Amino acid sequence: MLQHERQGLMYINEVAKITGLTAKAIRYYEAEGIVAASGRSDSGYRLYSRENLDHLCFLQHARGVGFSVQESAKLLNLYRSNPDASDTVKALVGEKLAQLRSKKREIERLEATLENLWACCDGRGEHHCEILERLASEEFHGGLQ
Numbered sequence: 527m528l529q530h531e532r533q534g535l536m537y538i539n540e541v542a543k544i545t546g547l548t549a550k551a552i553r554y555y556e557a558e559g560i561v562a563a564s565g566r567s568d569s570g571y572r573l574y575s576r577e578n579l580d581h582l583c584f585l586q587h588a589r590g591v592g593f594s595v596q597e598s599a600k601l602l603n604l605y606r607s608n609p610d611a612s613d614t615v616k617a618l619v620g621e622k623l624a625q626l627r628s629k630k631r632e633i634e635r636l637e638a639t640l641e642n643l644w645a646c647c648d649g650r651g652e653h654h655c656e657i658l659e660r661l662a663s664e665e666f667h668g669g670l671q
Contacts, residue, residue, distance in 0.1 A: 534575065534576060535564055535565065535573040535574060535575055536573065536574050536575075536579070537567070537571055537572070537573065537574075538552055538553070538563075538571070538572045538574065540574075541574045541578065541579055541582060544579060544583075545579065545582045545583050545586055546586060547582060547585075547586055552574075552582060553572075555582065555585060555595075556572070558595070558599070560585065560595075560598075560599045560602065561578055561581050561582055561585070561602075562578075563578065564577075564578055581602060581606070584598075584601075584602050584605060585598050585599075585602060588601050588602070591622075592622055592626060593622060597618065597622070600618070601615065601618065643657045643660060643661075644657075646660065
């Protein structure tokens with residue numbers, strides 16, 4: 527049994543498999559100073575601990591619900607250093623929720639616009655395309671100079 531196996535350390539490919547992250551993503555988090563490998567093997571390969579694995583999973587979960595890398599790193603830092611910071615964390619989640627709701631309204635507006643464009647065209651190609659005409663109209667460019 528190798529020394530790193532006795533210490534419960536894993537190679538990056540093992541961590542990638544467990545977390546669902548790519549080795550490239552793990553190296554990126556390390557380069558950004560978000561997660562640091564626990565050490566190196568005798569041959570120079572990165573080695574990761576269970577704690578590293580937990581932190582990488584945390585990042586994966588935070589990214590999975592829409593937080594940016596920077597926001598995820600901030601949440602991870604709170605998790606590591608101040609797990610009682612629920613007021614700060616709740617505020618961050620509230621901000622993210624407000625951003626997503628705003629994006630949702632924008633997507634719904636775009637969807638309604640595209641539905642209107644789609645409905646105005648019979649798609650037979652017998653005359654000028656009403657969709658193209660509307661896209662060229664004042665309605666879409668709002669009189670931009």
